[in-house]
Amino acid sequence: MICLMMKIIINMRNKIYKIILNELQTLRKQEELYAQKKSDIAFAIPELKECDKAIRLNNFEMVKAEFEGKDTSAFKQNEIELSSMLNKSLLKYGYNYLDFEPQYTCPKCNDTGKIGNTYCECFNSRYLAKVKSIANLEVVAPFTFKDFDASKIFDISQFNFLEETYKKAKIYCKMFSPKKTQNMLLAGPAGTGKTCVASAIANELVNRGFTVIFISSYELFQKMKSCHFSLPEDRDQYLEDFLTVDLLIIDDLGVEPYLNNITEEYLLLIICEREVNCKSTIVTTNLSDQLVEKYGERIAYRLTNQRNTLIRIFEGNDLRSYR
Ligand SMILES: [Zn+2]
Numbered sequence: 397m398i399c400l401m402m403k404i405i406i407n408m409r410n411k412i413y414k415i416i417l418n419e420l421q422t423l424r425k426q427e428e429l430y431a432q433k434k435s436d437i438a439f440a441i442p443e444l445k446e447c448d449k450a451i452r453l454n455n456f457e458m459v460k461a462e463f464e465g466k467d468t469s470a471f472k473q474n475e476i477e478l479s480s481m482l483n484k485s486l487l488k489y490g491y492n493y494l495d496f497e498p499q500y501t502c503p504k505c506n507d508t509g510k511i512g513n514t515y516c517e518c519f520n521s522r523y524l525a526k527v528k529s530i531a532n533l534e535v536v537a538p539f540t541f542k543d544f545d546a547s548k549i550f551d552i553s554q555f556n557f558l559e560e561t562y563k564k565a566k567i568y569c570k571m572f573s574p575k576k577t578q579n580m581l582l583a584g585p586a587g588t589g590k591t592c593v594a595s596a597i598a599n600e601l602v603n604r605g606f607t608v609i610f611i612s613s614y615e616l617f618q619k620m621k622s623c624h625f626s627l628p629e630d631r632d633q634y635l636e637d638f639l640t641v642d643l644l645i646i647d648d649l650g651v652e653p654y655l656n657n658i659t660e661e662y663l664l665l666i667i668c669e670r671e672v673n674c675k676s677t678i679v680t681t682n683l684s685d686q687l688v689e690k691y692g693e694r695i696a697y698r699l700t701n702q703r704n705t706l707i708r709i710f711e712g713n714d715l716r717s718y719r
């Protein structure tokens with residue numbers, strides 16, 4: 397059995413939150429540093445420096461007088477005059493007071509990402525952009541629900557089957573929850589549209605802000621291999637995202653090479669851990685009856701368990717020839 401430390405597993409969603417908050421913090425520091433630098437340069441000019449010094453001194457004396465219970469009206473008048481003098485001098489050298497304030501990207505939250513206890517709009521759009529960039533669907537799975545064109549399917553039973561499958565896929569998206577296991581097994585011959593359905597679901601859910609990984613079984617197998625040959629304490633990092641992403645889609649299961657102690661063990665670990673954490677997994681495969689033969693009963697049982705898995709067996713013509 398694979399040994400995982402399982403101590404530092406961080407949910408993918410929380411990981412993204414942390415990344416964005418760190419990015420915002422860096423942005424904020426950069427802006428503050430830039431404003432400070434600008435101020436340092438401006439107030440190195442003797443005229444501005446003198447004026448600034450006079451204002452500070454006046455303020456100090458005013459606070460002192462206030463503390464001692466003395467009349468402060470003269471200091472207040474002085475403050476107005478000195479400020480006006482400083483403003484004129486600033487203008488003379490091409491500055492205004494705003495130049496020394498950090499220019500935050502988001503004036504609503506000053507680039508903190510939060511307003512009170514809620515996340516700011518700027519945080520939410522950064523989150524969505526990050527989810528999309530991690531899923532990388534434009535490259536790995538660009539097909540969306542809008543791309544499904546039923547007019548290109550001439551076989552009536554295949555037409556009906558796909559229409560119904562897309563309907564079910566849309567319902568799946570509507571009902572999707574990151575806290576409930578809703579698996580899907582899309583099985584059948586190559587080119588019958590399984591990957592397109594999975595891709596459409598992935599795009600729909602990513603656009604709604606759910607975290608999704610769409611990975612070919614071959615690539616997943618490569619990751620499992622790297623994980624297996626790494627130090628036990630490093631293994632979590634390889635698997636973390638696969639265990640915690642809201643939806644994991646394994647495309648074309650069955651085409652990857654089979655390695656003893658790797659393929660079955662890791663696949664079982666991923667599927668079981670995801671079930672335990674109430675996460676959903678979609679698998680597309682050319683195998684249907686041969687699942688037990690290739691992966692053993694434990695995996696085949698979980699992939700076809702109708703208690704939490706919607707199974708669609710694709711048939712018919714290779715749709716790729718119609719394109
Ligand atoms: Zn904001």
